[in-house]
Amino acid sequence: MNPKQIIKEIKGKQEEIKSVIFVGCGASKAELYPAKFFLDSNAKNLRISHYTANEFNYKTPASLDETAIVISASLGGSTPETVKANAKAKERGAHVISLTNAANSALTKDASYVICHRFAENYGAKLEKMGYALELAVEILEQYEGYAHYEDMQIAFSKIYDLSQRAAESAIEDAKKFAEAYKNDPVIYVMSSGATNEVAYSTSICLMMEMQWINSGSFHSGEFFHGPFEIVDKDVPFILLMNEGSTRPIDSRALTFLQRFDTKTTVVDALDYGLSSAVPKAVVDYFNPMLLTAVFRVYAEELSYARKHPLTKRRYMWKLEY
Template identity: 60%
Template sequence: MEIKDIIATIKKEKPNVKSVYYVGCGASQAELYPAKYFLEANAKALRIALYTANEFNYATPKGLNEDAIVVTCSLGGTTPETVAASKLAMEKGAAVIAITNNGESPLAKACHYLVVHNWEGSYSAKMDKMNKALLIAVEILNQYEGFETYDAMVNGCNSIYGIIDEAVKSVLPEAKAFADSYKDDEVIYVMSSGATHKVAYSFSICLLMEMQWMNSGSFHDGEFFHGPFEITDKNVPFILLMNDGRTRAMDSRALTFLERFDAKTTVIDAKDFGLGSLLPGVAEYFSPMVISAVLRIYAEQLAIVRNHPLTKRRYMWKLEY
């Protein structure tokens, strides 16, 4: 069933939806964030929230009932906490949409509606999960409240794959330079704002801490000047992800400060890939996808120079936890 048809079916059954909850763990939770950000920014009546799965399970919101839509997400569809959250939402009477790459997984069987995303084959395929989550949000908003920029958003969801494929063609030299420069750093800080905020978070906790065993921290660059900027100094390593959208002024303010004190700064800027001209008026909601794809190349090059494959683990999937 197409996403548009899924939401139309839910609306027939639940015309008075009041809440939309996004639930996942780690990277999958982060990849739901642009959808949550978009819907929260544009909905006038709907209540929106994003949960890590076990918090949703242990501290279940009172709004989880028959007037809720719950979107759960797991790449392989086997994350136990997310499967449990999906089952809980069904028990509470919510309409549950699961997003996964595995249509035969436990998560795929613990939902009312299934959206299977791509993953292998290209960098744009790896953004399919994030994009499908965003399209679900677009359809929820348009069908329940109406949305004047609906056509532009749908066009963006259809066009972003080609934009990503073009963007990644040009970044290998910069990615190699980044890897050579940052490979021996003891800690790397990552920050952004707007729809891209959780891209910084997921790169920090997943690509650096999980997959490279490198110490890292992430924060919203709107919060940079309310604590974290005190660690800024010459050669302290930062990655700054700059949006093409309304929160760019916060990104720019952070960059000015980092440059002022000669911090070791790598900038990945959505504007460098023509996003604003290709998707006028809605580029900010697609900045996370382009930046995530580019960051993937940076991570791959870091793994090469550190001789530490992105697949290497010492705890995850190897012991009981």
């Protein structure tokens, strides 16, 4: 079933939905954030929340009942905390929709609906989990409240995957320069804003810390001036994932300060990859994360080659019990 059919079926069973709860861990949690951001920005009646799975399990929201839709995600479908979250959501009567790359994984056991996405095929495929979550959010809003820019979103969905694939392919030379410049840095900071905020977070905790063992921190561009800017100095390494749309002035203000003090700054800008030429202006905010995720994946790959440290290399993950 596609997102439209899934929400239509839920609506047939449950006329009133009060809560939408997004649940995941690590990169999967971050990939649910654009959908959460979309609903926060547009829903007038729905209560929206976004949990790391174990907090959902230990401090379960009171809103979890038959009037809740839970959207969970796990790439391999075996993340224990998220599997447990599905069971808890099912036990409370919620409508559980799970996103995974693994069709018969543990995550699917307690899900009311499952959407299997691609991942390894190409850069566009790596965006499908994020894209399906956003599609579900759009359908929830449209079918339960109505959404003025629904058709604009459909146009954007029809174009974003091919655009992101082309953008990633075109980024290789810039990514190689980034890799050479940053390969010996002991710490790299990452920031962004708007719907891309948790792409910056997952870039920091997953691509840098998990996959490259580089110390890193991430923060919202709007929070930069409320603490983090005190570590700015010449040659301190930053990555700014720069958005088109509503929050661009927030990113621009941070960039101006970084340039003022001659920091070592890499800007990956959605504007440079033609996002607004393909996506209607009214909805461009919600597609920055997909484009920027595809492009920065190339940067991370080139960094791994320059450091001779494969993105799949781990010390603890999958090797120890924890």
